[in-house]
Amino acid sequence: MxxxxxxxxxxxxxxxxxxxxxxxxxxxxxxxxxxxxxxxxxxxxxxxxxxxxxxxxxxxxxxxxxxxxxxxxxxxxxxxxxxxxxxxxxxxxxxxxxxxxxxxxxxxxxxxxxxxxxxxxxxxxxxxxxxxxxxxxxxxxxxxSLDLARKAKRWDEKHLSQLKAKKEKLTEELRESMKKSRKESELTTVDSQIRGLESRLKYAISDRDTTQKQIKALDAELAELDRKIDMFGPQVEEIERTIRARDAKIQEVKENMNNVEDVVFRAFCRDIGVANIRQYEERELRAQQERAKRRMEFEAQIDRIASNLEFERSRDTQS
Known part of the structure; x- marks a missing residue:
């Protein structure tokens, strides 16, 4: 009881x-x-x-x-x-x-x-x-009696025991609740991370599919170019041979022209102290460029002086 x-x-x-x-x-x-x-x-x-x-x-x-x-x-x-x-x-x-x-x-x-x-x-x-x-x-x-009083204390002891048991139960429930709360927090974090990873995976898959399509398109273009190269390869080689032959011919003509010029202007070049007419032309070209540059500088300086004189005259007139 x-x-x-x-x-x-x-x-x-x-x-x-x-x-x-x-x-x-x-x-x-x-x-x-x-x-x-x-x-x-x-x-x-x-x-x-x-x-x-x-x-x-x-x-x-x-x-x-x-x-x-x-x-x-x-x-x-x-x-x-x-x-x-x-x-x-x-x-x-x-x-x-x-x-x-x-x-x-x-x-x-x-x-x-x-x-x-x-x-x-x-x-x-x-x-x-x-x-x-x-x-x-x-x-x-x-x-x-004293014995009755001692027996009556059993109610307090029982109540205290019940309170201790209840405390232990509540403490355990609190501990479990805290564990559960921490787990729920961890689960929330993990769930958020999973959603983030799923979103990233979704975009990664989309990018992969797009890239694969681009690769297929580029492979097709590359195959087409390879086909055209195979088709036009012989023509290109022929054209390159023709260009090389033409370049060699042009070089030969230039050398012949230089030889002719050397013979024609030999005495003139000896008198002015240059190796050949081309060296003379190069020197004269630099000289002309230098003279043109200096002339432009002089003209600019003259314009500045003229502007200053005009400014001074206008000041004297106003005075």
Whole structure:
């Protein structure tokens, strides 16, 4: 029971421990048959005996709803109402162990509720105080004890253990969530990289296809040029031979002309001190070019002087 129940507030720990008594360690099972099988297993393994609460066998009294409406004394509650339990299927077992007991603030209130709430002996109630003082409707009164207080601490220990387990679970979930978050971030980055690579691959494939088409076109052009070269090759060779022969003939004619010029102008060249008439013509050409250059420079200088004189005359006239 202790593993499936929890007081709604720690102030009720002692009272709940008192009422549950031996049932705190009871094991809830679905049927009497299951309980008998469990007991048999314990015997066979020579284990300590356990208390079982078969849900189909225990006689649980219905909850007395009117006991929820007690106004005096104040803060009187059904023990059932200050006990949370899970799963809901053990509802019958919780009704059985609490047995419509009432929890009060003080022993005085508990005594009053147990014996004086209704004067008739047939309407007495099990009532207990927060300190564990228990007034049973049979007339038996039992007080709280140090042992009871120690047992009641088990609720706090259990709650602390549950909180630690919950903390560990939440910590693990947080760790997993952080891992998942990092993985999601990494996946987002990888996905972005994949999309980028896919885009680049798409353009690369397009460029490859375009380049292959261009290569095919160029191969076709090259084949056509090779065909034309093969076709015009002999003609080109013939033309080249003709040009070479013509160039040789022209060179021969030039040499003959030079020889003739050397004979005709030999005396003139000897008198002016040049090797041949061509050297003279080259020298005279350079001389003419130099004279033309100097003449242009003189003419430019004369123009500048004339412009300056004209400017000075205009200034004198204005003065």
């Amino acid at each position: 202790i593993n499936m129940c929890q007081p709604t507030h720690k102030r009720y720990n002692v009272a709940i421990t008192k009422v549950l008594g031996k049932y705190m360690e009871a094991i809830v099972v679905d049927t009497e048959k299951t309980a008998r099988r469990c007991i048999q297993v314990l015997k066979e393994r020579m284990l300590e005996p356990e208390t079982f609460l078969p849900l189909d066998y225990i006689q649980a009294k219905p909850l007395k709803e009117r006991l929820r409406d007690i106004k005096e004394p104040k803060n009187v509650k059904l023990l059932f109402d200050v006990l949370r339990f899970e799963p809901a299927a053990i509802h019958r077992a919780v009704l059985f162990v609490t047995n419509n007991a009432l929890v009060c603030e003080t022993p005085e209130d508990a005594s009053r509720v147990a014996y004086d709430l209704d004067r008739s002996k047939s309407s007495r109630y099990d009532a207990l105080a927060l300190d564990g003082t228990f007034y049973q409707k049979s007339g038996i009164i039992s007080g709280g």
